[in-house]
Structures are given as structure tokens and as C-alpha cells.
Amino acid sequence: MNCYSCDAAPVNVCKRCARPYCDDHGNAQYCADCLKPASALPSFNLYRGSLLVMLVGTALAVVLIVRPPGETKGAAPVIVGRSSPTATASSGTPQPTVPAETPQATASAQGGATTTAEGTTPVSGTPSPQATAGAGATPAATQSPFIEYVVQPGDSVASIAQAHLSPGDNIVAFQNAIINLNGLSGSNPVLHPGQKLLLPRPTP
Secondary structure: OOOOOOOOOOOEEOOOOOOEEOHHHEOOOOEOOOOOHHHHOOOHHHHHHHHHHHHHHHHHHHHHHHOOOOOOOOOOOOOOOOOOOOEEOOOOOEEOOOOOOOOOEEEOOOOOEEEOOOOOOOEOOOOOHHHHOOOOOOOOOOOOOEEEEEOOOOOOHHHHHHHHOOOOOOHHHHHHHHHHHHOOOOOOOOOOOOOEEEEEOOOO
């Protein structure tokens, strides 16, 4: 066995290419050809494989951009959460879906509650106050906290307050309330016959 580059006896084997070489064509580990800078470059097959991978990746990216995943051809898009199931008959023909109806409770004259949806059973219960009041009943009007008084000849704030004072109330405070409600003069309130005054409603 001779050196790969000359006829001299080999003294070592290259750790990279496994070729025998002498002292003139290598060092302690590699032969002279493996020590050249050109041998450190990747091989042609590596370049070709890298280029092929780049081309495949580019083509896949173009396909995903033109047609994103989930896109359908000519079919209506499916909206999650808004699609309703379609009933299918035994023949395979899709049947229209009938929306479900919510039963509405109505009060009956006998005090029970009935539902308007078909196929439901009457439910017994206590009727509401509005149902028991009758069809022609109207809610009671809110009572005003004031009463209207027409001044008579000879009336004064004190006499009016005395006539409408509730038992246990303070007459001075009641007079001041009449004066303030009607914008009268506090020192000398003047009243005229026919004048309308607002009085606090007496407490029962």
C-alpha cells in the first residue's frame, strides 16, 4: 500500500476520507486533499437538496395564500353556532325545520294557568292579582299628598289650618306648610275669596 498521492510508504490514514498518506501529503490527522479550503465547502448534492426543499416550500406557501384552509368551492360557508339541523325524511329529502315555540301562560277564570302551545297540559297555580281583578279592572290611581281648598269669605291661614289639622299635629308647623306650598307672605298672608290653595293631606 502506497500513499494516495505518491509511491512513498504511508504513515497515517486520513480521518475524513480514510486514504493512506505519507508525511509529505498530510499531517497527523488529515491528508493534503482534505486540508484544502475547497474541501470544507458543502457538496453539490447538498446544494441541490436545499434548493429542492426551498422550491417545495415556496409552492406550498403560494397554494395556502391563494386558497386558505377550510375554503369551499361554490358551497355556502358554514358559520359555527348559527347552523340549525335539518330534519331528513325516510326518503332522504331534507325537510324544512320548524322553529320551536315557547308556550305562553294565560290566566283562566277558574284561577288556573293554561298554555297556548299545542300538546301542553294545563298547569294549576295561584292566579296573579291582575288576572283575578277581571278584564275591566284598572290599577288604582296614586293618591296625591295634597288637597285643593277654595278660600271662602272670612278665611285665614290660621282658620284653614285649624279646620284641616290632623289630631296630634302642630298647628304652627301646619300653617307654615300652607304658606310655603302656596308662596304666601309669612308675616302677613293675604287670602282672597275664590283663591285655590294646596293643603297637606291630613294623616289618617
